[in-house]
Amino acid sequence: MAGDSGRAKFMDDLAGVAGGAFSVLAGLRTEAEAMAKSQAEAMVRRFDLVKREELDAAMEVARRAREQAEALEDRVAALEARLAALEAGGESSRET
16 A cells, blocks of 8 residues: 555656646746737837738728718719809800
């Protein structure tokens, strides 16, 4: 039975070492992720890249500007058509 208690202690020690190793690996993983994130943010700043939220906001502003430009083009075309009709009406009344 003494051998069994030695084996049990060895297994407990081994489990403790394994648990400690997992804790260390988890800590290293967390630290590695933090370092990778920091490096990625530094690269974004260095290359003057924009974040997705900033790009989405800029695309929304561009979309609104395009819609406003299209609406103004339609209004100008309608005004030009009215002006042309008025000028054509004025010319025909002058001819008679």
